[in-house]
Amino acid sequence: MAGRSSRFRRGDAARQAKYAASKIKQVEELWGNYGPLAEVWFDGGMPDPKAGFDVLPVLKKLQPRTMVYGGGNTPGETIRWMGSETGKTAYPCWSTGANPFDDNSGNPAGKDWCPGEADVNIQGGQWMWQPGSDNGLRSLNELMEIYYGSVGNNCNLLINAMPGPDGLVPEAQLRRFREFGNEIRRRFGKSLAQTAGEGSELELSLGKSQKIDHVMLMEEIIEGERVRRYVVEGKVGPSWQKIGGGSCIGHKRIERVTPVEVSAVRLRVLESIGKPLIRKLAVFDTTAPATAGRYDIAMAP
DSSP states (O other): OOOOOOOOOOOHHHHHHHHHHHHHHHHHHHHHSOOOOEEEEEESSOOGGGTOOOOOHHHHHHOTTTTOOOOTOOOOOEEEOOSSSOOOOOOOOOSEEEEOOOOOOOOOSSSEHHHHHHEEEBTTOOOOOOOTTTTTBBBBBHHHHHHHHHHTTTTTTEEEEEOOOTSSSOOOHHHHHHHHHHHHHHHHOOOOOEEESSSSSSEEEEEEEEEEEEEEOOOOOOOOOOOOEEEEEEEETTTEEEEEEOOOOOOOOEEEEEEEEEEEEEEEEEEEESSSSSEEEEEOOSSOOSSSSOOSSSSSO
């Protein structure tokens, strides 16, 4: 926004002030007339207050609860960009770091809470609508891989839609989003078994030997990310065998495991900061056909 015309930078203060005032009016309209916003993204950083674009007070007044991405060094920034537009992040992905947030993986020792966010477009290769945009939409399998590489790695996922000339998102895109949500619910809407608890060891009985291919872990994130290293074991016959493990759990960690018949699953936290608080330990068989009935979750996890 600021300084886009070289004429303004050469000292035309009156025109610069007029231009800045018009932009403030625009953000007041956008932030003040359409209800609560989930997130405001300043692509390239928040505008320079010295150029007359001091939008932070406007944001705090009109959208005090919105999440903010601002280029990595913006006061009040609450989301950390993962550095690419693939929709994925490397593992581990911690929600803490130190401002400016220059470490895409985060830092478990960081004092600033700023969860990661991975962005991607619904149509590979472009962000804005053009004729034919609905050709080449990302496939359902590709979207699920993106989901595993973001949400499954303790990262927020932001998927871009491309409104058409009428201001509406075309039906082809909406259909793909619905398919995506339905597939997430099919796989993870109802677990075979789940539990919660505190401490360095948590056991989940399945009641009988059953095939599993996914393990979902969640911490009580309101108390922070406490787990630093863990292992997941499955009870195969009379013996416990390692089937997964890692470092960061955070809000959510989804592990795809080699399909195995187990009668119980055990989480062992090998290293933590304080007592581990596990909101969910759940197991799934995503190859099983969907069953009717209520899901554990109303929306995609």
